[in-house]
Amino acid sequence: MTQPVARTRIQRKNIALISEAALSVFSTWGFRGSTVDQIAKEANLSKPNLLYYFPSKEAIHQHLMSSLMETWLDPLRELDEKGEPLEEILTYMRRKLQMSRDHPRESRLFANEIVQGAPRIHDMLETELKELVDEKARVIQGWMADGRLAPADPWHLIFSIWSLTQHYADFDVQVKAVLGPEKPDPFPDAETYLSTLFTRMLTV
Amino acid sequence: MTQPVARTRIQRKNIALISEAALSVFSTWGFRGSTVDQIAKEANLSKPNLLYYFPSKEAIHQHLMSSLMETWLDPLRELDEKGEPLEEILTYMRRKLQMSRDHPRESRLFANEIVQGAPRIHDMLETELKELVDEKARVIQGWMADGRLAPADPWHLIFSIWSLTQHYADFDVQVKAVLGPEKPDPFPDAETYLSTLFTRMLTV
DNA sequence: CTCGCGTTTGACCAAGTGGTCAAAATGAAG
DNA sequence: CTTCATTTTGACCACTTGGTCAAACGCGAG
Secondary structure, eight states: OOOOOOOSHHHHHHHHHHHHHHHHHHHHHHHHHOOHHHHHHHTTOOHHHHHHHSSSHHHHHHHHHHHHHHHHHHHHHTOOTTSOHHHHHHHHHHHHHHHHHHOHHHHHHHHHHHHTTOTTTHHHIIIIIHHHHHHHHHHHHHHHHTTSSOOOOHHHHHHHHHHHHHHHHHTHHHHHHHHOTTOOOOHHHHHHHHHHHHHHHHOO | OOOOOOOSHHHHHHHHHHHHHHHHHHHHHHHHHOOHHHHHHHTTOOHHHHHHHSSSHHHHHHHHHHHHHHHHHHHHHTOOTTSOHHHHHHHHHHHHHHHHHHOHHHHHHHHHHHHTTOTTTHHHIIIIIHHHHHHHHHHHHHHHHTTSSOOOOHHHHHHHHHHHHHHHHHTHHHHHHHHOTTOOOOHHHHHHHHHHHHHHHHOO
């Protein structure tokens, strides 16, 4: 399944260049709205040269998606059954918010893909993602059953963390337009607001 | 500014047909990912015939966006200073959730546009949208100052209502994939969850 | 019935699309 | 400094794209 990683220095460098460029382009225009020329130009490579490293536009996108799915799910994986429940969930929320701040392009790449029906990652959602969410939802359910968190649907709780945190990356233009130029960085306020929200929601 | 409305029966019918088709196509593929051919086929018109009613792909998109922006903001406009605060906000949330259920394509159309940097509606966001949000945020701020709602940043409160409700339209594929086939309609649970969330958040 | 205006269309175009290929340039190992 | 595999490129291709246009169609008022 997994191909042997790039050997030569040049290969490593160019594959990294292409990934970077493709991330920018795909996250801005979506798959169908992006062109190989755009990606090549952004990576400072000629189009045939780019296609020497990846056989097709599809392949670039697949490469990006699978290498990103890993890191994207990491924060949820770290949610620890043995930790203090509220603190675990607040930490998860903060990690996700941090990712929206530090990796907005990655967030938008997923957003684009999913809004447009996730044709290229639908399987991953139904297997890998579903299994992880189900597992963690049951952990949260356990905490609630033990009276350590106020009761609520744990699946929708997870959805709400995703939607609230990713909103600040995916809809960043809208957030900035509404808050205006005197509030160029919404993240500090967002963190305060979201901490309050989930604390009030989950405190017994 | 506003063109005289369609005169003949045929014009009305075809403009409606095109709008319908364009909504489906644009909301699924984004602006750059959509083609005039697709829209024409979806509307059962030939491409030149479609371009007889709208001068360009851009024009169709603009027409859609401006006629939608209206209805999209209506629920927020109805938030009434004189009403019972918590009830007003819960009603707003429910209306937005209802729109996600009943008009997911409209929601995705906006999502696509904004995720991709809102190049065609940026002005509207900074003027029309910002003014409305500022106005309503100050109303909410007043309620909080009067001790009728628990304190919280009203702008981020509005963002959170948007993000949470639209999530069920925009990321519907993901939600359905995670919940699995035995839970084909997430909306009833979503409404319960969100009602609880905002009640706990805002009750003094 | 027929005339004119609104409507529809097939054929067409230039530009852009994803992708190929043979040939040229370049690097690293001996 | 040679040699050979790796890397890079210009030219090219078939197809799709947004958009045009002249000609044909058809509906309703007189």
